[in-house]
Amino acid sequence: MIFSIKNKVATLALLTFLTSCSSDDDSQMASGNGEMELYFDNSVNGDNLILGASTYTNSNNETLKINRFNYIVSNFVLIKEDGTEVVYDKESSYFIISEEAQLNTINLENIPAGKYTKIRFGLGVDQQRYLQGETAQQSFWDLADANNMTWTWSTGYRFINFEGTFTAPTLTGEKTFQVHQGSNTATDNYREITVTLPNTARVRTNESPSVHFIADANKILDGNSKIKLSEAMNLAGTSASVMGGEKLMTIAGNTTSMFVVDHVHAGGAEH
Template sequence: MKKILTIVTLSSLLFTACSKDKDAINAVESTGKTTVTFDARFGNQDFALNTDFTTGGRTFNFNKFRYWISNVVLVNTNGEEFKVPASYYLLEETGTISLTGVNNDLPTTVYPATKREDVVLKDLKAGDYKTLKFSVGVDSRYNDNLSLLAGELSPLNGMTNVSWMWLTSYIFTSATGKVTEAANTKNLKIETGLNANYKTVTLELPQFLKVSATKSSGIVLNVDLAKVLDGIDVMTTPVVGAAQASTMAAVAGNYSTKVFSVKTVH
């Protein structure tokens, strides 16, 4: 009788162990990752720093292009939303930047020259996705309190501003350089920020994004810097910040409706 009980007990333990192992394997197999590439452009040209781009009789030359992407959401074919946790990413193409503390109370540091276009979304539920959503900027919870950190958020990367509304908050987007029309050249600084200009982008995918543990997948987006300036007279208003509230709102609107488009899904 004791032998029978022992065998039954061992069998139960083995079955439980196998079930746990199987559950663990299934959990791993039920998740995957995908890469979203934010391919910077200027019209129909590849974007690059210190390069002339001519459109509408004006020549643009940029030395910096940086923006926050946050709160990424994938919508599957059943309409269910998967919110990517702690999804705050700084996309950028910039030369070296000399930085001081948030309130100019820290030693000067140097932010290295960086080009970053890829974001890897991890631990996604396996399945087919039809829609990509994300926001441009930083939501009010973190924008109003820089001591709270998530994802890549940090006040140490030169994307904060202490002069807007007499408080320190994140710069959502920043494009700087020069613009020339005829013999007239002006320094260009087009930035957005403030909670009212936090915008969400919704992109329907031309084909399903298939996420699994066994195959790689990805989305390539066009990010058209020329569209950032759509409807903006940069010769009249070459600097856009909180003091140019209506123009900043227009630029933020461009980011939400015109700048991003889907190039490919693979």
């Protein structure tokens, strides 16, 4: 009996010691900065997005072959489990995701250690940044221009560049389409999006989580509101384009549901 009690006391002391050490280690690692990777996996209504090869039929009964799907994400805010918000450095917070250029990964650096449960970010370039002028953002402007994400400086950035060909029941043969979302003097089509992580992203000095986003290109035309490309044809009847007006505002609304987080890897990239 005495031996059994001694064993129990020793076991309890060991557990207390290990718990204390674990708590101390976690407290120590919770200080300092770490990194977080964001990986954007482009899809179409649950299927992998394959440029120029596969076709995708939406609920408008229009069949699309996508040749380009690029977009700008920006202004990242990481939200901890206690609601604390960590605003990523604005000067470094503009990125291009491009399926054709295989730009899919963003590395956020100098992130305060902590447990993160939500991420808020922008789709496009906010007016505050744009109004700082071309010189202030020359490096990103050049990158955007190289990836077909600009008009002229006076008309600004394309937030989304979505292009390809399509067929529709009301049309004969295959037509081209272009959807270019951006802001203009009449409307501000920059949108903020908040996603909830399915499991905690724990940032430590020695632990860099990878957050796996899925972006659904189908939401652009076939989201909460429906846009028919067949109703955006040019006068010659050869192509459809959406670059302004009410349709573009509708698309801007649709894009707020374009992103979800599929999973979070605790220790890095395993997409």
